[in-house]
Amino acid sequence: MDIEGLAAIVTGGASGLGGATAARLAKAGAKVTILDLNPDLGGAHASAIGGHFIRLDVTDEGAVEAALDEAEGLHGKARILVNCAGIGAPARIIGRDGKAMPLSDFTRVVTVNLVGSFNMLSKFAARLQGAGPVGPEERGVIVNTASVAAYDGQIGQVSYAASKGGIVGMTLPVAREFARLGVRVMTIAPGIFRTPQLGTLPQDVLDSLGAQVPFPNRLGEGDEFAALVEHIVANPMLNGEVIRLDGAIRMAPK
Template structure:
């Protein structure tokens, strides 16, 4: 699809991978709505890129419907959805105290990362199933964010790896289902990327993490993720696949 003039929605779009994606899509001519829990950063970034901001918890069904309504009133029917909202608090299954992780901690990560992504994409797709096509054949594109942890999760990443593995696992069946509607579904599994959270670490620690990547021997940059999103949108043959964006890294156990 030609991005110019299309309405796009980016969850977690206030900063990091989502922030870079929102900026790149806006630069390509999209009318971008940022959905994020952080109103200060979200409003500032939306203003900077000429977009629109809505505060949203992606796990709230009614709030998602309301946000999609508002985004459509402002920018028209969205044809691009990029799911970047997520959390990743590390925790071992059995803690130092010898006790099992509280189920609620595991559930929260899976709920935000997996169920939140599904909540967004299902409601987004329902609005496009009978919309006019964009160009000769497609109605929209959905890009989800997994992680290399879905394949080689480290100790302490059980909940995070499970949530991202779920995103990987649902990519193909949903793409197959949505084919009849002319909707594509793709997933990106990033490796170690610079994020605002990593930015709080010392440069020495950041460099140490980057040296784990075979090549390029550094942390990934958010705009490199955004560049892949842009290519996915414009390349109609990319569908039902998960792309590792990781510099050939395979994570060690810890």
């Protein structure tokens, strides 16, 4: 699928992996709408890349429909969806005080990361049912974001790992169902990447995290994630698969 001139939606696109993806798609000629909860970062980044920003909670069904309506009214029917919106709340199941993790803490992470991704992709794809193809074969592409934690979840990552494991698990059945629509579905499972969340850590901690990556022996960069998104969109045979983008890292238990 040729990105030039297509409308694209990037959730979590205000910064981090989503921000890099939004910028790369815009550079390739896409008309990008950023969906994010942070209006300051989102608005500034959208302005910088010549895109559009809409404040959105991806778990809100009505708000997602309204955001897709607004984006379509401005840029036309979106053909590319990249789900990068997500949260993490590290915590052990049984805390130091001996109490179990509140169910609401677990549910919140799974709801944002997994249910939010499903909410976006289902409503995005439904809009492509009557659309004509882009090029000879396909109508759209969905790229979800999982994590190596889906496979190598560490102690304290139970809610995050469960949410990302759910994204991995739904990749193939969603791709199989959407095949009739001509919509491809892929998932990227990144390793340790330089993101705003990691940016709050001391440099020695960042160096230690980067040293865990076999090769290249460093943290991943957002544009490397975005480059894979760009290739997925361009390559029509990439469908129904999860790609680990991790420099061969396998996470230790803690």
